[in-house]
Amino acid sequence: MAGNLLQRLADEVEDQPSILQRFAQAKIPKAPGSSIFVGAGDSYAAALLGFYASKGRCIALDPYSLASVPEIAEGLHVFFISASGMTSSNLLAAARVKRWAGETTALTARSDSRLAKNVDSVVNLPTNYVPKTPGLLSFSLSALAVLKIVGWDRDCDFAGMLERAKEERTALSLGKGTTYFLGNSLAYPAALYAAAKTYEFFGAKAHAEQLEEFSHLELFSLRKSDVVNTFSSFDRSGMARRLAHALAKEGYGSRVVSEQGASDIERFFHSVFVVQLWALRRSRELGLERPRFLASGARLALSDSMIY
Numbered sequence: 001m002a003g004n005l006l007q008r009l010a011d012e013v014e015d016q017p018s019i020l021q022r023f024a025q026a027k028i029p030k031a032p033g034s035s036i037f038v039g040a041g042d043s044y045a046a047a048l049l050g051f052y053a054s055k056g057r058c059i060a061l062d063p064y065s066l067a068s069v070p071e072i073a074e075g076l077h078v079f080f081i082s083a084s085g086m087t088s089s090n091l092l093a094a095a096r097v098k099r100w101a102g103e104t105t106a107l108t109a110r111s112d113s114r115l116a117k118n119v120d121s122v123v124n125l126p127t128n129y130v131p132k133t134p135g136l137l138s139f140s141l142s143a144l145a146v147l148k149i150v151g152w153d154r155d156c157d158f159a160g161m162l163e164r165a166k167e168e169r170t171a172l173s174l175g176k177g178t179t180y181f182l183g184n185s186l187a188y189p190a191a192l193y194a195a196a197k198t199y200e201f202f203g204a205k206a207h208a209e210q211l212e213e214f215s216h217l218e219l220f221s222l223r224k225s226d227v228v229n230t231f232s233s234f235d236r237s238g239m240a241r242r243l244a245h246a247l248a249k250e251g252y253g254s255r256v257v258s259e260q261g262a263s264d265i266e267r268f269f270h271s272v273f274v275v276q277l278w279a280l281r282r283s284r285e286l287g288l289e290r291p292r293f294l295a296s297g298a299r300l301a302l303s304d305s306m307i308y
Helices: 002-023 042-053 063-068 088-096 137-149 158-166 187-202 211-216 239-249 264-285 298-307
Strands: 035-038 059-061 077-081 103-108 121-124 179-183 206-210 227-231 253-257
Touching: 002 137, 002 158, 002 264, 035 042, 035 063, 042 059, 042 077, 042 137, 042 187, 059 063, 063 088, 077 088, 077 137, 103 137, 137 264, 158 264, 179 187, 179 211, 179 239, 187 206, 187 227, 187 264, 206 211, 211 239, 227 239, 239 253
Parallel strands: 035 059, 035 077, 077 103, 103 121, 179 206, 179 227, 227 253
Antiparallel strands: none
16 A cells, blocks of 8 residues: 555645636635634645735634633634644644634544534545545645635636646755745745645655745855755745855755746645645655555654644
């Protein structure tokens, strides 16, 4: 079964356009004014997407932060993003905001999960949740649900964006040291997602950062064994390409994902598809039979004990 996992994931990516297109027609409640998106891991990247897509009208939090200060949710609609519906911090946060939040909703692939049973309403993500697999379709569906909730009911050529992404499946590179992913605005959640897939698929050190902040911070620890990948979407001043050119001139590894798409939603999904296709292609090149996190033994058990 392990040898078939990467092929199953590849098939899942190929099937995304039709599934996303159908889900785009689904009726999903809109965020009533200021709201909160809550998620951990991939779902935090989806939550952060809500912040940028709503132009700051909605905020993004990780569940433990909200559980620690539930008063933040006073009178607001809280959307919990969790494909599994089993993350313990989400359950804790959902319980603690009950007396504060105006309404709570779960975005989940498991309508029978504990999280789904502890909120006021559920948005079903149309995918079968499979434990211990990298979030590919589940992330794309979560991101699309968030965009619809903040009012982005625009058409998106998902099939076209996937085909364009196939032309850029070598646009990202894996460093021998740290692999950086940089993005601005809506590309920053895509960068966070890319870092997450790097940890999961390759067990490699990765870091996501905003384009501006990198030159203030991580640049001073950069080594020649590192690689800096930048997303050029949502980058009106062209900082991504300027930085990539400057780094290459000094002998540092750098790559740029181009801006593709006729709308912001298309530009975002193009970036996500590039990440997914790159992770699968690089895994095959490395001869991997499955994502490396599945073979991490005690660390995987430790992760499960903390998350669930």
